[in-house]
Amino acid sequence: MTIEAAGAGALLAILRHGEALTRTELMQLTGLARSTVSQRLDALLDHRWIMPAGDAISSGGRPAVAFTFNAGARVVLAADLGATHARLAVTDLATQVLAERSQDMAITEGPERVLEWLVQEFESLLRESGHTLSDICGVGIGLPGPVEHSTGQPVNPPIMPGWDGFDVPGWLEPRLGAPVLVDNDVNIMALGEHWAVSPEIGHMLFVKVGTGIGCGIITEHRLHRGAQGAAGDIGHVQVTTAPERVCRCGNIGCLEAVAGGAAIAEQLRAAGQDTADSRDAVALVRSGNPAAIQMIRQAGRDIGEVLASLVNFFNPGAIVIGGDLSDAGEHLLAGVRELIYSRSLPLATQHLTVRVRQLGDRAGVIGASVMVLEHVLSPTAVDRSVAGA
Amino acid sequence: MTIEAAGAGALLAILRHGEALTRTELMQLTGLARSTVSQRLDALLDHRWIMPAGDAISSGGRPAVAFTFNAGARVVLAADLGATHARLAVTDLATQVLAERSQDMAITEGPERVLEWLVQEFESLLRESGHTLSDICGVGIGLPGPVEHSTGQPVNPPIMPGWDGFDVPGWLEPRLGAPVLVDNDVNIMALGEHWAVSPEIGHMLFVKVGTGIGCGIITEHRLHRGAQGAAGDIGHVQVTTAPERVCRCGNIGCLEAVAGGAAIAEQLRAAGQDTADSRDAVALVRSGNPAAIQMIRQAGRDIGEVLASLVNFFNPGAIVIGGDLSDAGEHLLAGVRELIYSRSLPLATQHLTVRVRQLGDRAGVIGASVMVLEHVLSPTAVDRSVAGA
Numbered sequence: 001m002t003i004e005a006a007g008a009g010a011l012l013a014i015l016r017h018g019e020a021l022t023r024t025e026l027m028q029l030t031g032l033a034r035s036t037v038s039q040r041l042d043a044l045l046d047h048r049w050i051m052p053a054g055d056a057i058s059s060g061g062r063p064a065v066a067f068t069f070n071a072g073a074r075v076v077l078a079a080d081l082g083a084t085h086a087r088l089a090v091t092d093l094a095t096q097v098l099a100e101r102s103q104d105m106a107i108t109e110g111p112e113r114v115l116e117w118l119v120q121e122f123e124s125l126l127r128e129s130g131h132t133l134s135d136i137c138g139v140g141i142g143l144p145g146p147v148e149h150s151t152g153q154p155v156n157p158p159i160m161p162g163w164d165g166f167d168v169p170g171w172l173e174p175r176l177g178a179p180v181l182v183d184n185d186v187n188i189m190a191l192g193e194h195w196a197v198s199p200e201i202g203h204m205l206f207v208k209v210g211t212g213i214g215c216g217i218i219t220e221h222r223l224h225r226g227a228q229g230a231a232g233d234i235g236h237v238q239v240t241t242a243p244e245r246v247c248r249c250g251n252i253g254c255l256e257a258v259a260g261g262a263a264i265a266e267q268l269r270a271a272g273q274d275t276a277d278s279r280d281a282v283a284l285v286r287s288g289n290p291a292a293i294q295m296i297r298q299a300g301r302d303i304g305e306v307l308a309s310l311v312n313f314f315n316p317g318a319i320v321i322g323g324d325l326s327d328a329g330e331h332l333l334a335g336v337r338e339l340i341y342s343r344s345l346p347l348a349t350q351h352l353t354v355r356v357r358q359l360g361d362r363a364g365v366i367g368a369s370v371m372v373l374e375h376v377l378s379p380t381a382v383d384r385s386v387a388g389a
Numbered sequence: 390m391t392i393e394a395a396g397a398g399a400l401l402a403i404l405r406h407g408e409a410l411t412r413t414e415l416m417q418l419t420g421l422a423r424s425t426v427s428q429r430l431d432a433l434l435d436h437r438w439i440m441p442a443g444d445a446i447s448s449g450g451r452p453a454v455a456f457t458f459n460a461g462a463r464v465v466l467a468a469d470l471g472a473t474h475a476r477l478a479v480t481d482l483a484t485q486v487l488a489e490r491s492q493d494m495a496i497t498e499g500p501e502r503v504l505e506w507l508v509q510e511f512e513s514l515l516r517e518s519g520h521t522l523s524d525i526c527g528v529g530i531g532l533p534g535p536v537e538h539s540t541g542q543p544v545n546p547p548i549m550p551g552w553d554g555f556d557v558p559g560w561l562e563p564r565l566g567a568p569v570l571v572d573n574d575v576n577i578m579a580l581g582e583h584w585a586v587s588p589e590i591g592h593m594l595f596v597k598v599g600t601g602i603g604c605g606i607i608t609e610h611r612l613h614r615g616a617q618g619a620a621g622d623i624g625h626v627q628v629t630t631a632p633e634r635v636c637r638c639g640n641i642g643c644l645e646a647v648a649g650g651a652a653i654a655e656q657l658r659a660a661g662q663d664t665a666d667s668r669d670a671v672a673l674v675r676s677g678n679p680a681a682i683q684m685i686r687q688a689g690r691d692i693g694e695v696l697a698s699l700v701n702f703f704n705p706g707a708i709v710i711g712g713d714l715s716d717a718g719e720h721l722l723a724g725v726r727e728l729i730y731s732r733s734l735p736l737a738t739q740h741l742t743v744r745v746r747q748l749g750d751r752a753g754v755i756g757a758s759v760m761v762l763e764h765v766l767s768p769t770a771v772d773r774s775v776a777g778a
Contacts, residue, residue, distance in 0.1 A: 146736060155736065203616050215702065219608055226704025227592050230736045237698040238732060240629060251732065306698065309626040313604065313699060315615025343627060343640065347535060347544060347619045 008040040008386045009379030012049050012069070016377060020053035020066035041067060043386040048073040071096070074137035075129065076372045077122050077176070080185055080364025081114070082144050083107050083159055083211065088121055089365040090129040093137070093373060095195065099129035100365065107144060110162035111171065119175050136178045138376045140368030141168065142185035148229050152182035155229070158248070181371050185364055186232060187223055189357070190216025192367030193320050197358045201317040205310065206357075207234070209303065209332070210323035211261045211278055217314075235260065237306045241298070255306050259299035261325050267295055278324040285328040296328045300335020307336060308343030315348045322357035329356065397429040397775045398768030401438050401458070405766060409442035409455035430456060432775040437462040460485070463526035464518065465761045466511050466565070469574055469753025470503070471533050472496050472548055472600065477510055478754040479518040482526070482762060484584065488518035489754065496533060499551035500560070508564050525567045527765045529757030530557065531574035537618050541571035544618070547637070570760050574753055575621060576612055578746075579605025581756030582709050586747045590706040594699065595746075596623070598692065598721070599712035600650045600667055606703075624649065626695045630687070644695050648688035650714050656684055667713040674717040685717045689724020696725060697732035704737045711746035718745065 011026060021029070026037050044050045045067075053066040071094035080087045084107070089100040101121070107114060122139075126132060145157025152169040154160055169180040190206035198204060199221075206216040213235040217224040225231055235256035236249050247257035257263055261278020268275040268284065271291050275281050284292035307319060319340075325332055337354050344352075357363055375381065400415060410418070415426050433439045434456075442455040460483035469476045473496070478489040490510070496503060511528075515521060534546025541558040543549055558569040579595035587593060593607040602624040606613040614620050624645035625638050634652075636643035646652055650667020657664040657673065660680050664670050673681035696708060708729075714721055726743050733741075746752055764770065 201616075203613075217702075219613055224592075224608055224703075226737070227590075227706035227741075228704055228736055228739060230734065231702065231704035233701045233704075233734055233737065234698075236734055237701055238694075240632075243629075249734070305627075309623070309695065309698060310702060312622045312626055313606075313620065313702075314613075315617055315620035315622075317616035345619065345622055345625055345638070347617055348615070348622065350617060352616075 007379060007383040008043050009377075009382030011037070011040050012044055012377065012382050013379055015050055015067060016069040020068035022064040022066045024064060026067075044382075047386055049382065049386075069093070075126075075131050075135050076369045077126070077136055077139040077178075078365040078368035078372070079118060079122075079140070080142045080188065080361075080368060081105065081107060081118075082185065086118075086121075087361055087365050088118070088125055089362075089369070090125050090131065091366070091369040093377070095366050095369045095373065097362070097365070098131075099125050100362075101125060102361065107160050107163075111166040111168065115168070115171055119172070122176065133177055136176065138178050138372035139172060139176055139180040140188065140370075140372040141172075141180065141182045142188035142364050142368050143168075143182060144185050146230055146233075147182050147184045149181075149183050149187075149225055150229075152180060179372075179376065181368075181375055183223075183368075183371060184214070186214040186216045187225070188216075188367035188371060189322055189363040190218055190320075190367065191223060191370045192359055192363035192365070193322065193357055194218050194221070195370045196363075196366055198318055198320070198353075201353075203314065203316045204318045204320065205307070205314065205316045206320045206322060206363075207303065207307070208323035209259070209261065209299070209321060209325040213256045213260050213303065213323075215310075234306055234310070239302045239305050241302050241305075255302060259302040261323070264295050264299055264325070268292060282324060282328045285331060293331050296325065296331045297335045299325065300332040300337075301339050302335075303332075304336040304339025305343070308340045311340055311344040311348050311352065317351065318353040318355070320355055320357055322363060326356045332356075396768060396772040397432050398766075398771030400426070400429050401433055401766065401771050402768055404439055404456060405458040409457035411453040411455045413453060415456075429775075433771075436775055438771065438775075458482070464515075464520050464524050465758045466515070466525055466528040466567075467754040467757035467761070468507060468511075468529070469531045469577065469750075469757060470494065470496060470507075471574065475507075475510075476750055476754050477507070477514055478751075478758070479511075479514050479520065480755070480758040482766070484755050484758045484762070486751070486754070487520075488514050489751075490514060491750065496549050496552075500555040500557065504557070504560055508561070511565065522566055525565065527567050527761035528561060528565055528569040529577065529759075529761040530561075530569065530571045531577035531753050531757050532557075532571060533574050535619055535622075536571050536573045538570075538572050538576075538614055539618075541569060568761075568765065570757075570764055572612075572757075572760060573603070575603040575605045576614070577605075577756035577760060578711055578752040579607055579709075579756065580612060580759045581748055581752035581754070582711065582746055583607050583610070584759045585752075585755055587707055587709070587742075590742075592703065592705045593707045593709065594696070594703065594705045595709045595711060595752075596692065596696070597712035598648070598650065598688070598710060598714040602645045602649050602692065602712075604699075623695055623699070628691045628694050630691050630694075644691060648691040650712070653684055653688055653714070657681060671713060671716045674720060682720050685714065685720045686724045688714065689721040689726075690728050691724075692721075693725040693728025694732070697729045700729055700733040700737050700741065706740065707742040707744070709744055709746055711752060715745045721745075 050067045051070040053068040071092045076091045078089045086105040087102045090098045146155045154163040172180045186208045204218040215232040215234045236254040238253045243253040245257045247254035264281045265275040439456045440459040442457040460481045465480045467478045475494040476491045479487045535544045543552040561569045575597045595605040604621040604623045625643040627642045632642040634646045636646035653670045654664040
């Protein structure tokens with residue numbers, strides 16, 4: 001264990017999360033000597049992590065220069081890979097999207113073909129945004145299955161043949177020349193919605209209702225991944241609606257087998273509708289089809305049944321519903337709220353917000369960018385990058 | 390926000406959690422200058438937070454003195470107040486119990502009478518341990534209901550008439566002359582079992598099965614209290630066993646109404662047994678009564694049904710079952726395990742430990758002591774105490 005005095009990275013963290021500050025203000029804030037502050041600011045300026053703010057502040061004497069975080073210093077590559085679809089983006093260091101695209105892609109083609117394709121798309125997207133590989137400070141990737149975050153390797157992912165244990169960072173880093181961080185797609189969506197929409201909420205649940213159902217957990221403003229990185233797998237919690245229905249996991253009565261997008265599309269097909277997937281189900285709801293509306297409302301109740309327990313257990317400040325089915329809007333949300341408010345304890349629901357995602361399909365890429373920024377802009381990492389030059 | 394260099398408190402944290410170290414070893418570990426380390430060690434020695442370790446270490450030249458945390462520098466007062474029973478202790482700064490007692494007490498007598506009694510008991514216990522009020526560095530109290538930890542005030546506690554919103558620290562601090570920290574009893578039991586038995590586990594659930602049922606949540610080695618401090622209230626999660634049974638909360642089918650100690654005692658009475666409370670039920674189980682064994686096993690399954698969902702959601706490394714009913718031993722635990730292993734995902738149960746409490750009735754007072762120590766021995770608090778002298 002090494003304990004270091006407030007270094008350049010700590011100064012950068014202050015400027016990154018706040019407004020522009022002068023040398024004197026930074027001295028007052030940190031208790032550091034003027035010479036120390038100057039030395040650290042010089043190092044950060046050298047590396048372009050900060051820049052002088054637009055207007056110098058004068059208080060009578062020589063005008064004092066204020067410094068601000070330089071969000072344009074580098075860029076981040078972000079990818080949200082689903083089962084059949086991918087969204088890619090180049091962002092700046094404040095998660096602003098500089099270029100993006102959304103394309104069909106089959107995760108079942110295996111890691112090498114998918115990642116080969118990903119590198120080409122990233123290179124083309126970088127050109128589009130006016131950048132090159134030398135500008136990137138990191139790469140963030142979300143995958144549709146369990147991932148061991150510390151190694152970036154998928155762990156027994158059910159819908160990703162060939163990916164089990166594949167070293168994604170080990171394969172990508174030499175090709176892209178920057179650190180690669182990987183997590184499951186629900187976790188990065190939770191990060192994105194938390195960072196961009198609800199940064200003031202300490203404890204938040206993000207529920208993705210797509211083909212399957214999963215949950216990203218924010219506790220004290222950080223992702224809770226659990227002992228094996230498996231936290232948030234609420235799709236296989238048993239609900240009371242259809243206790244006999246067999247789930248793809250082999251168990252019966254799982255939430256996903258009742259309220260997931262695939263289950264709803266199947267139930268609608270059984271009712272004579274031409275629904276291939278969750279998007280078709282949402283389209284039916286939006287067209288006003290009563291059977292579809294009834295089903296989506298019941299799916300909301302089923303999800304709400306599980307969330308009601310989690311509200312008592314976890315006491316979150318906000319629950320955000322995302323995934324394809326969240327586009328069905330109030331019908332799903334109404335069912336979720338109905339069960340939460342009827343089953344959870346008053347103290348825990350008193351100030352609880354239950355809302356649908358606000359970033360739409362972008363939550364994943366923005367969260368992937370946040371994951372990278374929290375890593376490469378951590379005080380320790382910045383101290384190391386500044387010292388290494 | 391103030392960022393300070395590694396102060397005396399940081400040095401104390403190193404010595405408190407590790408072995409005795411010399412001045413030179415501390416310099417190497419922290420990167421601080423010799424003069425700075427010496428100055429801080431002197432301040433810690435002055436306040437008796439540290440002391441020279443038994444044997445000086447010689448490497449040829451002048452023998453170097455190693456310093457170690459002085460767990461005997463002060464004492465902590467700890468109380469675990471239940472509905473009808475209290476356990477009190479005086480501990481040293483390493484949570485070793487120096488004196489303790491266990492007594493009947495009715496929480497329903499209201500805060501002033503209970504706390505008046507508590508002060509007298511603490512004073513008598515201090516004398517017994519050979520200490521006085523001037524030796525205490527803090528007081529930790531667990532209460533049998535929801536508590537807003539930041540203010541130490543009970544929040545709508547169902548079985549504590551007169552306590553709602555009562556300022557426990559405000560009443561006790563002038564009388565005891567030290568900071569008073571308050572939390573609910575399940576949280577302090579979780580802290581105690583984590584600190585003393587499973588400190589290596591990052592994410593742990595402690596389930597108290599007494600008259601009622603509650604859960605203490607450890608995430609990244611710290612208590613998770615949730616947005617309103619209401620986290621862990623699993624007693625009112627709905628289970629499938631008796632969906633029509635009315636709970637004291639007004640809802641139906643709650644876990645506590647089915648598997649809590651009061652519910653089991655009542656069911657045994659209905660079956661012709663003379664059981665007043667959960668302890669009587671445990672005695673029946675231990676005497677080999679088949680009806681009681683069957684009921685406790687089913688209670689384990691009901692609790693396991695709720696925990697199976699939480700294992701998927703939270704992915705803990707360990708689950709500890711405590712409270713009176715945990716004394717029924719393997720019968721309860723077997724039911725809990727049965728449901729967890731049949732309903733949770735393999736990835737999440739692969740390395741999961743499910744055990745009964747090891748500290749017995751002492752978990753609460755040891756946890757209350759831990760709560761105080763984490764507060765008064767935090768680096769910031771130590772820096773302040775050392776600077777204030």
